[in-house]
Amino acid sequence: MTELPLIGEAVAVAAHGSDIRQLTGAKIGVVTFPGTLDDRDAVRAVRLAGATPVALWHADTTLGDVDAVVIPGGFSYGDYLRAGAISRFAPLMSKIIDAANSDARLPVLGICNGFQILTESHLLPGSMIKNDHLKFMCRDQVLRVENNTTAWTGDYAAGQEITVPLKNQDGQYIADEKTLDALEAEGRVVFRYVGWNPNGSRRDIAGIANAAGNVVGLMPHPEHAVEAGFGPEDGSGTEGLGFFTSVLNKIVGDNK
């Protein structure tokens, strides 16, 4: 809770946060595990969306008063054993699981390694295995938003196509047929790969939600597409920002 990202943006988090808080009052936590890589990017995305980023440390035992949580990408614990398998046991994860399942339905977004942690934590079904081509893949990826009623997709139109970076080694989403059928039937497939399936994921699934729609996980990286000139060259380059504005609108709406 008291942890802030180190160097550079640490100051920015506090400085920007105090101004923007007046705007929305929404606080979004970003969890750092040992080996997390995209935490500073997620903090930046939260800030650009207009919320106050709160740096959370995996060993924290309380979530404090955050209104939502982002579990960012990286190689937590080196992906040793299995991606996300060790991180799920972090003290903070049990708090996140409880809050996500509580009546308050805390919005939780898992990106890449964060998605892997969410499946390992059983907040989301299925699992990720090595890409079918067996290589790390970094590319700009087109996604179709299949469900715009989740906590993290409200600002998109259903069927909208967005371009965000994809970068992973273990991105092939798998689940048994029954689970996949259930996800489809319940509208819980939130994102699908368009044009090319970059990793062999079942049914082109890029991201899914839990039944309540407050927990969303996906392999591609919306936090890398929030600032023109630093994201994908196709499209506006900022087509990932909607994740963060969506949850902000949801929080503000719920608080009205």
Place this chain on the structure above:
Amino acid sequence: MTETSAGRTAGTATETKKFNIDTVENAARTPDVELPWAELGLKQNEFDEVVKVLGRRPTGAELAMYSVMWSEHCSYKSSKNHLRQFGDKVTDEMKKDMLVGIGENAGVTNLGDGWAVTFKIESHNSPSFVEPYQGAATGIGGIVRDIISMGARPVAVMDPLRFGAIDHPDTARVMHGAVAGIGGYGNSLGLPNIGGEMVFDSVYQGNPLVNALAVGVMRHEDIRLANASGKGNKVVLFGARTGGDGIGGASVLASESFDDSKPSKRPAVQVGDPFAEKVLIECCLELFKGSLVEGIQDLGAAGISCATSELASNGDGGMEVELTSVLLRDPTLTPGEILMSESQERMMAVVTPENIAAFEAVMDKWAVEYSWLGEVTDTGRLIITWEGEVIVDVDPRTVAHDGPVYDRPYARPEWQDAVQADAFTGSVQDAGRPSAPAELAAAITELVASPNMCSKSWITNQYDRYVGGNTAMAFPDDAGVVRVDEETGLGVALATDANGRYTYLDPYHGAQLALAEAYRNVATSGAVPMAVSDCLNFGSPEDPDVMWQLAEAIRGLSDACMVLGIPVTGGNVSLYNQTGTTPIHPSPVVAVLGKFDDVARRTPSGWKEDGQAIYLLGTTAAELDGSEWSNMRGHLGGLPPKVDLAAERELGEILINASRDGMVDSAHDLSEGGLAAALVESSLRYGVGARIALQDVLDRDGVDLFTALFSETQGRAIVAVPRSEEIRFKDMCTARGFAHLRIGVVDAEGGTLEINGVETMNLDALREAHEATLPKYFG
């Protein structure tokens, strides 16, 4: 959940081992003991020097230290006399932004606004041939630790790679391993990979070049140096445990041990653990933030030998260390092996007694193991004990800095004249030079599909270029660009270049051409070149031909730095790159760092807007010797393109001003593959074609169409200029007296590259040819 997290204190690390410890006392008593100095790589005169320095024979542990620290790799004994030129040929003007110069882990350059940048390029060549994955991975790890040691947060990496022939059966092994290793390690650190090089040439078959560059940024007050000062301050080793990997010759010292049950097959190549390195990065940055360390040094080549002797000799001059306190992952290691081990992901620091608790708290938070080894003294001696018995007692300067220095004999090779006389034009390989429109189109397609000119996306798609959210430009643009300050957009650009063929033909000018190209690439992106780091990859310095190549390259490079006004701030020399008696092409890889006041002004290498005017800057001569075209035809001879550093500087200023004032929307430098390659690359960058007419160029420069397309004359670039800026841009070039010609327009509709006199080329077909080559050979 973190069972490995507990920090250990001195004395608990190692079980008592039965070693026949060769103490200093014993060494003094037994002067005639035979020592395996030759097996450890020392020459007779060097061993004699050690004995003279110590006034007695060295102990086994001392011998281990001197042998690794006096090796070519650590002591620069063959190149030192020549490398001095980088420090000598520097003006005050060149020094004004240099905060830390050559000699530290990496040089530091002032960026303004209180920001500083540090960068360095290093080689990891031979390990990458033996074990490509770990060799390349630990190359990244080592250079990143150099950057952390300066107090900086690493922000990007780059990898210049040179492999054997693309169709040789062993090339795929090295290529797959090295690329996967760079990706596997670099991607796990959260450092964007923003560029590099890829060259295939049979001269690198048994000796690939895997170089790695890292760049880091810091506030001025965070700069840290490797020195151990302050009597009574504590010395701590932290990070990964010390193991038996990366011990080269030290195994000959295993006779120290009575225990013959040692693990026998230990890798000579170090094994990397990127997760440990990532944690180490964050942990070190937290130490810096709290000002918890007085001095810090990464452990790379020569491990603890290097760290203790360098820290001690750069500080107050004394240190006492108990070696049994080192945490081991292999308890059978002998003292000599512990001193020489190159296990990765380790750092050594000096901490004041008051900061011990705070230091330990940071270690515990990041679950990093550490052990207190000893303390700083003012005795001027580095004393290392084993269970209290003194096994090393040396003046650390004699280990770290006063190694042997050689004036190796060198002479212009006898074959050089014959090579230079063998021009491509008129050679057997030049027969049937294309001239008809269809032939020229086929030649261009063949060029952009050739191993050295084809798309590198098969490689770069395996690297994370996005992480950090500050990458403003990356491969395939001319330079990688990273933002440093989010408030202002302040940032840096980096490019690395080398041309082994040019340098083989003429080492003095070839090295200058490498610098000129890297400089041009940085300026093409719109950044102001500021500093140079170089990785000098050469054959054996004991071969006078090679030594001449090295001497000439250093002389050429240092002269050119003076003319361009940018200093060398650090680098690395890699010698003995050869198979048998056949050396590689001399390959000085030069990295240039440039500065952007605002990275939003960067210029990409491809055009997008229909109707923009395309200009060719600079003139073209018939310079095909050493070119990619001659290489494709199997010819290497003649003289490399002419160097004109004044023109490079002028061109650079034009490109920088054009970027700053918004006069160009794209810019691409002309280098390997000449205008033909540049036109295709600028078209394929965004899939937008062009209509080109070169008649004015042919008339002005007196060359034919083939030469205009394939010559590799330096000091040239192509730019796309918005119609509204054309007059202003032309006026600027005219005022500066720089040759410029409008050669065509951007054509966003046609999907083709049309060049008058060349059969129209379809962009889709060009892209397919360009991108198919690496997948064809490497899957």
